[in-house]
Amino acid sequence: MADSITHSESVIDIGGSKTKRRLQRSIAAKIIGFDSEGRHFLPDIFFSDDDGLQIWRDINRLPDYYQTRDEIETLEKYGAELESFIPNKCTILDLGCGDVRKTKPLLDRLETSGKDIFYFGLDLSLKAVQGNIDGLRATHKNIQCTGLWGTFEDGLEWAKGIEGPMLYLSLGSIFANDRLPRAIRYLQPWHDALRPDDLMLIGVDCLQDPELVWKSYHDTAGVFERFIRNAFAYSNRVVGVEWFRDEDWDIRGELELNPVAHHFVLRAVRDVDGGESGISFKKDDEITCYGGYKQTPSLVRQQFQAVSLTEIACWPSPSGKICECSRPLTRLWYLLSFSNGRN
Structure with a gap:
């Protein structure tokens, strides 16, 4: 342990430099794939790029x-x-x-x-x-x-x-x-x-409390929506193809009860063709992301x-x-x- 603690830099790379390469090998399967409930989903890892974490700083200071x-x-x-x-x-x-x-x-x-x-x-x-x-x-x-x-x-x-x-x-x-x-x-x-x-x-x-949970994810300034859309924009940079464009997708929240759970859902407003990425969606297809289970x-x-x-x-x-x-x-x-x- 001493070798790690006396490392000459303040940060040790334990795999972070390989993350983009890992995602590039599997992103199409992960987005086009299905979760346990049969829905397309975007993994949480896409929310933690530099821009995403900066937006997150703003979110955790929202009233x-x-x-x-x-x-x-x-x-x-x-x-x-x-x-x-x-x-x-x-x-x-x-x-x-x-x-x-x-x-x-x-x-x-x-x-x-x-x-x-x-x-x-x-x-x-x-x-x-x-x-x-x-x-x-x-x-x-x-x-x-x-x-x-x-x-x-x-x-x-x-x-x-x-x-x-x-x-x-x-x-x-x-x-x-x-x-x-x-x-x-x-x-x-x-x-x-x-x-x-x-x-x-x-x-x-x-x-x-469904009302308080909903308000925590839906601020009037739209900071949380910016956070969600940034994650999808980051996936464009990982893939190297702009398969996700803001104008192609509506975003909404969904709330479940007993127990309370919230997640965001993106719905395609037109057919989406990601070209070489292999990512494609039909109009009205949906992607869930950023689930919060209480x-x-x-x-x-x-x-x-x-x-x-x-x-x-x-x-x-x-x-x-x-x-x-x-x-x-x-x-x-x-x-x-x-x-x-x-x-």
């Missing part, structure tokens, strides 16, 4: 986008309890660190704790990771901060080579953001990589039980809207703590 605000408030309120679970010489892997704004309350507390902590912020935008890690290094002298450039899967493989206790941070409803069977399959490899001394802190959005605590616990994660602690968000978790610190919008069940 009706409650998730990031509640995450920050949770870590501010329960940071002391959470810090007590984190051992000395712990390596923290922050999955999808973004602008590190929501992680900062925890890092600030660890900075003054006197513990030796190694923080690695993982994201897909090299530009964003570089800038955010440089900012942390300027203000946090006791924590050793390093960026990781790559996908979550790259991060999982990288983590297997780390010695000593680890804390996996998932502060964006990543692991519960799907219907239960698929959420279980996605979480399983992470559980399998856990060792007895490792922890996960997983945040899960449990808000079941789990109930019962469903979240079913997911954790299915992969043998043991709850250690649970902290509700101060607003009462969502929850987070700890050991694997998994979060509901309860901060739950879990162990890997192999002690």
